[in-house]
Amino acid sequence: MKIDFANLGKAYTEHKLAIDVAIEKVLTNTSFIMGPVVSELETNLSNYVGVKDSISCSSGTDALLLAMMALDIEPEDEIITTPFTFIATGEAIAFLKAVPVFVDIDEETYNIDHNKIEKAITPKTKAIIPVSIFGQVSNMEVINDIAKKYNLAVIEDAAQSFGASQGGVRSCNLSTIGCTSFFPAKPLGCFGDGGAVFTNDEELAIKIKSLRLHGQTKRYHHKYIGMGGRLDTIQAAVLNEKLKNYDIDIHNRNKVALSYTKQLKNKVVVPIIKPNNISVWAQYSIRVKNREQIQLKLKEKGIPTAVHYPMPLHLQECFKYLKGKKGDFPIAEKISNEIMSLPMNPYTTKEEIDYITTNLIKIL
Numbered sequence: 001m002k003i004d005f006a007n008l009g010k011a012y013t014e015h016k017l018a019i020d021v022a023i024e025k026v027l028t029n030t031s032f033i034m035g036p037v038v039s040e041l042e043t044n045l046s047n048y049v050g051v052k053d054s055i056s057c058s059s060g061t062d063a064l065l066l067a068m069m070a071l072d073i074e075p076e077d078e079i080i081t082t083p084f085t086f087i088a089t090g091e092a093i094a095f096l097k098a099v100p101v102f103v104d105i106d107e108e109t110y111n112i113d114h115n116k117i118e119k120a121i122t123p124k125t126k127a128i129i130p131v132s133i134f135g136q137v138s139n140m141e142v143i144n145d146i147a148k149k150y151n152l153a154v155i156e157d158a159a160q161s162f163g164a165s166q167g168g169v170r171s172c173n174l175s176t177i178g179c180t181s182f183f184p185a186k187p188l189g190c191f192g193d194g195g196a197v198f199t200n201d202e203e204l205a206i207k208i209k210s211l212r213l214h215g216q217t218k219r220y221h222h223k224y225i226g227m228g229g230r231l232d233t234i235q236a237a238v239l240n241e242k243l244k245n246y247d248i249d250i251h252n253r254n255k256v257a258l259s260y261t262k263q264l265k266n267k268v269v270v271p272i273i274k275p276n277n278i279s280v281w282a283q284y285s286i287r288v289k290n291r292e293q294i295q296l297k298l299k300e301k302g303i304p305t306a307v308h309y310p311m312p313l314h315l316q317e318c319f320k321y322l323k324g325k326k327g328d329f330p331i332a333e334k335i336s337n338e339i340m341s342l343p344m345n346p347y348t349t350k351e352e353i354d355y356i357t358t359n360l361i362k363i364l
Ligand SMILES: *Cc1c(COP(=O)(O)O)cnc(C)c1O
Pocket: 059, 060, 061, 062, 085, 086, 088, 089, 131, 157, 159, 160, 181, 182, 183, 193, 194, 195
């Protein structure tokens, strides 16, 4: 058997006709930038998330930048976040010359440990960026309470969790600003780069829309230093089509995850989803010892695996200047050493899951 990790090919062929028609319409209208298709997507995203405003943009990384720029994050401001995430979270903070302040993670959810946040707050702290890692939201109630107490903004890095929910409220609608990514391999992916920013704060929404367009308020009048951060109209067209089937995708991802967990729960450390949460399973990640060996043997059987992520941010070379060292965040370091993602997409079949788990259990 030869298994596909994310099966992006199938995600296209399943809805090829509708997607092709939508793309062709953009090409025929030559409305490549913004226009009604992008507006339609933003309305669709707002309705889906249940949030007042959605601002589509060029990537998840740019969504984070736009969010922090809208909040007037300045050099030397401190932003609390998790070291166990994709580099973009910390990178966006550092790109604005603000200071990422890392807080260790929870050993069950791999999200920021909300019990350790308060100790990291200083007079320079301006915001908290919890990351909804692997598709599961952090405990936003506790995080929002802490933020309120210290007058901080909360930006959810929901790059992996669009469509997830907590207590019936959708990810991206659980904080001051939510940011997501439509990178192809994310749960809701387009056919290139893309992202979106979400907020219920009208003033912030207006500012984010302006920042996305070079800080312009009307044509050639620029109030802020912004960026060229628009989403391509072709990508918006793709997303409008893919969003129609997204609930089915989420349902199927949950079915795959449930099957994995049933078969693996007594053999390896399987993911834990808190009772209040629904995950979108950006990744199905287990924990193993001898990871490299297991990956190699699975590869021989046609089973691809991946590591999200092998090195926590405080140990990355680009963050050397922050003077982080081994031992600073022991849980993040331990999880980084053991974590391993299995093939996960809405099309993973029962036969594939059986094949993967049988082979995995054999070589443990
Ligand atoms: C993918 C990702 C990003 C960045 O999104 P891009 O669209 O690739 O720029 C940011 N944060 C997290 C947690 C991600 O997984």
